[in-house]
Amino acid sequence: MERAPCLLLLLLSVLPLPRASEHAPEPCELDDEDYRCACNFSDPQPDWASGLQCLVAFEVEIRAGGRSLEEFLARADTDPQQYADVVRALRLRRLTVGAARVPARLLFAVLRALGYSRLKELTLEDLEVTGAAPPPPLEATGPALSTLRLRNVSWATGGGWLVELQQWLKPGLKVLSIAQAHSLVISCGQLRAFPALSTLDLSDNPGLGERGLTAALCPRKFPVLRDLALRNAGMETLTGVCAALAAGAVQPHRLDLSRNALRAAAHPGAAPCVWPSTLSSLSLSFAGLEQVPKGLPAKLNVLDLSCNRLNRAPRADELPQVGNLTLAGNPFLDPGAPKPHEDPLNSGVARVSAHSSLAIGMSGILALFQVVRSFA
Numbered sequence: 001m002e003r004a005p006c007l008l009l010l011l012l013s014v015l016p017l018p019r020a021s022e023h024a025p026e027p028c029e030l031d032d033e034d035y036r037c038a039c040n041f042s043d044p045q046p047d048w049a050s051g052l053q054c055l056v057a058f059e060v061e062i063r064a065g066g067r068s069l070e071e072f073l074a075r076a077d078t079d080p081q082q083y084a085d086v087v088r089a090l091r092l093r094r095l096t097v098g099a100a101r102v103p104a105r106l107l108f109a110v111l112r113a114l115g116y117s118r119l120k121e122l123t124l125e126d127l128e129v130t131g132a133a134p135p136p137p138l139e140a141t142g143p144a145l146s147t148l149r150l151r152n153v154s155w156a157t158g159g160g161w162l163v164e165l166q167q168w169l170k171p172g173l174k175v176l177s178i179a180q181a182h183s184l185v186i187s188c189g190q191l192r193a194f195p196a197l198s199t200l201d202l203s204d205n206p207g208l209g210e211r212g213l214t215a216a217l218c219p220r221k222f223p224v225l226r227d228l229a230l231r232n233a234g235m236e237t238l239t240g241v242c243a244a245l246a247a248g249a250v251q252p253h254r255l256d257l258s259r260n261a262l263r264a265a266a267h268p269g270a271a272p273c274v275w276p277s278t279l280s281s282l283s284l285s286f287a288g289l290e291q292v293p294k295g296l297p298a299k300l301n302v303l304d305l306s307c308n309r310l311n312r313a314p315r316a317d318e319l320p321q322v323g324n325l326t327l328a329g330n331p332f333l334d335p336g337a338p339k340p341h342e343d344p345l346n347s348g349v350a351r352v353s354a355h356s357s358l359a360i361g362m363s364g365i366l367a368l369f370q371v372v373r374s375f376a
């Protein structure tokens with residue numbers, strides 16, 4: 001049972017690996033500590049074998065240059081038992097896969113394979129997931145992730161994607177982040193609860209808005225949520241956000257509404273809303289506010305109003321009972337200062353995701369198994 005990985009490591013240390021071309025730069029780079037390995041398979045004829053060096057890394061990032069990984073689809077039906085030992089031996093804890101078109105069947109086959117690994121954090125970025133998902137597994141056979149991050153991932157199956165993805169993950173996810181989503185209309189009826197999820201980050205979804213938030217916060221699916229981040233998520237009024245939290249029965253302790261173009265006035269005709277009693281920290285920085293907004297919770301430990309457009313100090317009757325109030329970066333404190341917040345929606349939105357990434361791609365990992373098997 002233990003032979004295959006040991007043999008593999010031995011082979012890796014002695015064998016010259018095949019090269020696509022002597023002069024092409026290596027697509028993968030492993031750092032001196034054998035900690036982080038990053039691959040960029042953007043060459044039209046990538047040297048997949050270069051990914052072998054990543055087998056020893058803790059943190060692997062694979063970007064596939066936007067290519068389609070259809071060619072690996074045949075691997076999706078491989079019996080996972082065949083490579084279970086190799087996957088168990090990986091040190092891999094953090095994996096980023098980016099810039100590829102990947103068939104859903106292949107994506108879920110990779111998740112099933114990673115079920116044997118000790119992977120904790122998975123990031124998917126700039127992916128187009130094509131085709132129908134395979135039938136759901138009888139039980140969750142994918143990895144026991146603590147963190148799952150998605151940025152700019154589109155799914156051919158539309159709004160059902162979170163339900164499909166959840167079916168493969170062992171419960172225990174603590175952090176879920178979904179940015180630049182193409183659809184956040186979740187099929188709440190089919191979604192199971194996230195029993196351990198403490199952080200939900202829906203930032204950088206400028207089209208979400210309060211109605212989208214209500215649709216995304218499936219009632220009673222996030223029972224232990226403590227941190228809710230909604231930066232740059234198209235929120236307009238505090239009353240609307242409050243109503244969405246109430247409808248979803250979430251009880252966050254910290255709520256980040258920074259970088260939304262908030263209106264100070266309540267939504268006309270909005271019913272007064274009771275904020276969750278757990279809420280103790282609220283960030284409203286970079287929100288373009290010219291006055292303290294209506295509808296704040298009555299009591300807070302932390303209220304961050306920094307970098308808004310307040311032209312005078314807030315009066316006590318405008319503010320909740322608050323332990324730590326931050327007002328830095330408002331014109332009334334420093335009238336001559338430049339105003340970096342002039343355009344709050346652009347300062348945080350223009351994230352260059354192409355540069356923020358690492359990655360072992362679907363392609364990479366499957367190619368690895370393929371090469372590994374042929375060596376072992």
Ligand SMILES: *[C@@H]1O[C@H](CO)[C@@H](O)[C@H](O)[C@H]1NC(C)=O
Pocket residue numbers: 040041042063354355357
């Ligand atoms: C990957 O390589 C291509 C071509 O060399 C380059 O244009 C691109 O910026 C690289 N991507 C990353 C994330 O380094």
Ligand SMILES: *[C@@H]1O[C@H](CO)[C@@H](O)[C@H](O)[C@H]1NC(C)=O
Pocket residue numbers: 099100125126127128152154353354
């Ligand atoms: C989102 O991902 C697609 C590939 O699926 C890519 O073509 C596009 O440039 C990405 N968008 C951004 C804003 O990075």
Ligand SMILES: *[C@@H]1O[C@H](CO)[C@@H](O)[C@H](O)[C@H]1NC(C)=O
Pocket residue numbers: 302304324325326
């Ligand atoms: C008050 O809040 C600000 C920003 O949230 C933080 O940087 C600061 O450390 C806090 N101060 C105290 C005394 O908690």
